[in-house]
Every structure is written in structure tokens, then in C-alpha cells.
Amino acid sequence: MTVAKVPRETLANALGADGIAAELAARGHDVVRTGSLGLCWAEPLVEIDGIAYGPVQDIAHLDAARIGPTDEIPALSRQHRLVFDRCGRVDPFDYDPTPIRAHLQRQPADILAEIEASGLRGRGGAGFPAHIKWRTVHDTPSDRKYVVVNADEGDSGTFADRLIMEGDPFRLIEGVLIAGHAIGADTGVVYLRSEYPLAAEIFSEAIDTARGMGLLETFHIELFVGAGAYICGEETSLLESLEGKRGEIRAKPPVPAVAGLFGRPTLVHNVITLCAVPGILEHGGAAYAELGVGRSTGTMTFQLAGNVERGGLIELPFGVALRELIEDWGGGTRTGRDVGAVQVGGPLGAYLTGAQLDTPMTYEALAAIGAGVGHGGIVVFDDTIDLVRQAHYAFAFCAHESCGKCTPCRIGAVRGKETVEALIASERPEVELAIIADLCDVMEQASLCQMGGMTPIPVRSALGLPQGGD
Amino acid sequence: MDQAALAHEIAGRHLDRIGGPITALREVAAEFGYIERAHMEGVADAFNLTVAEVRGIVGFYSDLNTEPRGRTHIRICQAEACQSVGARELTAAAVARFGAGLGETAADGSVSLEAVYCLGLCTSGPAATVDDRIIVRATPEALAP
């Protein structure tokens, strides 16, 4: 009997993967439901005895969709997969807990040292060194400590958290268990956005399976599904939400590592940050640190999206040029037109154009041009983009998502939106542009959190205003 | 049972859960289609909160709707990756076709439209949902109930 791998993943399912799996089973194939390989342009991607086909529309005409042996697909073999090594390859529930049991035998001090040596930085947006947070939680005395997983993934152009939670949920459970062991926590809470129902279903199944394997005897993992609020991706808003309240931002300090969930020391990490941890322990922190460039160590799960021919997840060491991702990996725009602008790092990220596309993807190189890596989302627009309209959207989105706690953001975003409208209708745009530049400075300097504080980044880049005025 | 008691009963299942009030309100909205004042009273009572606090929670989260939806509920992604492949044009066409703006229900109650900000399907936009169905590379025709 031949083995047929069919993803059980939101995009592949939306494109008919369930039906394809049923048909292949009816034809006598031994069907295995895997995650997605992240080659989203080829979904539904079916693998039969090692040969990949995609996008599969009709299994009666599989050969028309033949890609070739999965191991030889350049878009896959040229990646450096540490986080996504298993995803899409295997049935995630066919899980061997031996390696995680071994990791959990190691001394916390030893694990903390590996994380420090790896140079791992947070993948949720801010890029803060992980080991500093781990040590702070570890060193803060408390009757109880928490690991909180940020799976709110609100940035447009991002889907890495979803792909790994659907395709390799045990990788996240491993990351949580290792972190909990290292910092002395006994509870992990996953904050998952409500827009991801299949991820919730699969991750819940994985928690049950892990419990059945005896992996959760001294550690409790709970899944919480959000209720639709971008701002709840910000860690203090997320903690308020987990406490059952409105997701209003907390002033820092204290940082969550000192006083987080229910006032206890809490390690908050993005899904992908924690999913990098098992690989770091397996290969060693030093080996991880050798990948990438300077202080941007290891691999980044770039997500290529928007108006692009071959969108998907691309895991590579930091340092690849943005243009290479868009042109070589992505094959240019889906509409076939020239690239007009690229927004990197979600709705609070910069619109980049022209020579900026030659920037290497590292925290430092992007910061130098007033941009950021964020969660690794890359949204391509063709040359029909209307950048003034994108500036309007950036203010409108901030107005829509603002938690309302501080004035520069709550009022500023609305005024900004109105001023861009005035700009569009204006005879003397320099007047409105000066007001917008001023407003951006106020929002950047006086907002309580980065929602208001970073909205100026997409606005200024879209309008050609200089970043970081003072 | 009256609506407050029904909501109280749902809330009772989530008293010890992290984020319990929000999960309870999500379930109330799913069960009854929307959240009315009596539901808020029931949830407030169960969690020992004031009705004002519960109203504050309901007002904060976009999933916690306080108005009934159409027989078919359509959400269209408005975020950047979908904008880059025509989400604005799709939304305009849907508004014209179904006779409801974003956040509104058609006069005959057939369809309600809602804005959503990213469904994590950003390689394959415009993305939308029609009740529980997920639509990628959406066209106005594909959104029909």
C-alpha cells in the first residue's frame, strides 16, 4: 500500500484537503494527515511515496500537478529548518517523547546557559534577548510562576504560529515544558486568537495526548482562546485578558517577568521563540549562535505574503536580503507587475521601497533604516499601491484597535486618520504633512505602549516623512 | 429559565478557568447568537462582577456581539496582505451585493457583514469566512450564502 500525506491545516483544508484525503483513502492509499510544509503556493500539497504534487485540484489528474521528490524541492531543501523540521513531514500525533524526557532531566542552570549561549531573541516583535527574561523569572522568588505563550498572531502577513500549532503542536509543548522546568514554573497558558479554530482543536488534542503520555504530571498546560482584539497581542494587555478583564495595557515597570499573570513572575514568549528552544538544546546554544549575523542569531521564520506569486513560510538564518526573499523565493508579484512597496513586520512595520529592498533581514540592519523584523511577516504590494491610502489605514487600524488607555493613541489615531483625509483633499499638502509629522512625534514619544508608539512607522514610511523625529 | 439564568449556568462551567468571564461570554454569544443585557447580568452574578464590568468586557472584544447577526454571517479580511490583492474592491462588491455595510445586517436579515483583521491566510487572499466556511482568493460570487 502506498503512503499518501495530506495536510490537515487551515489553508489546505479551505482548498479541499479533507475531500482529497477521503478520496485517496477510498482508492486504497494509507493516508497520513500531516501539517503543512509551508509551501502555501502549492496547497493542497499531497505527497505520495515521497513524491510531492500540488496544487492538487483533482486526484484523477495528479501528474499534472507533479512537483517532484519532496526532499529535492529547492524551495524546501534550500531552507534551514530548525523550528519547522518536522512540520509537514510527519503525522504530529505519531510522537516520540524520548528527546523531551531527556531535555527535562537537565539542570535548570545548564538550560539557562544554553539559552544565553544561543543568543535567542524574542520572535513576537521586540526581539528582546530571551535569556534575560528567563533569568529574571528564575531569580524572582514566588509561590507560583507561569509560562505564557503569546499565540495571538495578529500581524497581517503572519501565520507561522498557526502553521506550527496545527502541524507540530508538540514542538510548542516541548518549548513550554523546557522553559517551565528552567524557570521553576508549574503552569503554562497558551493565549490563542479566536481566528484560528483548527489550531485550537489540534493543540487541545496534543495537550490530551501529552497528558496520556505522562508528560504533564508535574506541569499544567491550559489553552485560552481570545475574543478578537489585536491589542491583546501586547503582553500586558494579554495578561489582563487572561485575568478575564478588558485588555487594557499595564504600565511597565513592573515587567511581567517580575509581576505578570495574577501578579506572579511570568515568562511571556511568542510561539516561535519557544519552538526554537528544543532545537537549541538538541544542537547546543553555541551551534545555534553560529547561524545568522552578529546579534541576530539563529533562524527566522519569514512569512512571505500578499501580492506574491509563491507565498509561504521560509525558515532561513538571519541575513538573507529582502529582495532575495521576494524575487527568488517568492517569484515576484502575483499580478506580474513590478513590486511597489513591501511592508515588513506587520501593521506597525515600515513600507519599504527601492534600494531599501536590498537590506539584509537582521534586527540591526532593519533598525538602521527605521524598520523592524517584527514577527517576520513580509507583505508585498505591486506598483498600483496607493501609499497615502496605506497611511490612512495605519491610523484607522490604530484607532480601531487602541485600548483607549492613553490619550496620544486614543485621540491621536483618530486625528491622524482625519488629517490624512484632509491631505488627500488638500491644495497645500505641505500643511497637512507638517501636522501629521508633528502628531507622529507626539504619538511616538508619549504613548504608553507600542501600538500608539509604532503607528508612526508605517505612516511616515508611506508618506515619505523621516523616521524618529524629535 | 430566563436568559440571565441560562447565562449564569454557562458561566458556572468556567468559574475556575483562566480568563473565565471572557470564555463564558464567548459561549453565550455562540449559544444565543448575541449577548443581551440579561446575559451580562447572569455572567456578572456568577463571577461576582458588576454588570458595568461585564459590559466593559463585552464592549472591548469584537467577538462579543450585542446585536443579532444575519442568517449568514460573512467576515472579510481588511488587513494589509489582503488589501494587496483586492480586499477593498471585494468588500465594496460584497456591500453592494448583500445590501449591508461592514458591521451591518441586511434589512431582510439574510446576511451580516463584518470586518476581520487577518485570518492567517495571507498568502492566499482575499480571505473571508462564510459562517464556518473559510474562503481564500475570495470573489463576490464565492461569498454567496
Ligand SMILES: Cc1cc2nc3c(=O)[nH]c(=O)nc-3n(C[C@H](O)[C@H](O)[C@H](O)COP(=O)(O)O)c2cc1C
Ligand atoms: C500592539 C502589539 C501587538 C503585539 N502582538 C503580538 C502578537 O500577536 N504575538 C506576539 O508574540 N507578540 C506580540 N507583541 C509583542 C509582545 O508584547 C511581547 O513582546 C512578546 O509576546 C514577547 O515574546 P517574545 O520575547 O518571544 O517576542 C505585540 C506588541 C504590541 C505592542
Ligand code: SF4
Ligand atoms: S498606545 Fe494605544 S493601545 Fe497602547 S496603551 Fe495607549 S491607548 Fe492603549
Ligand code: FES
Ligand atoms: S491579511 Fe488577510 S488573512 Fe492575513
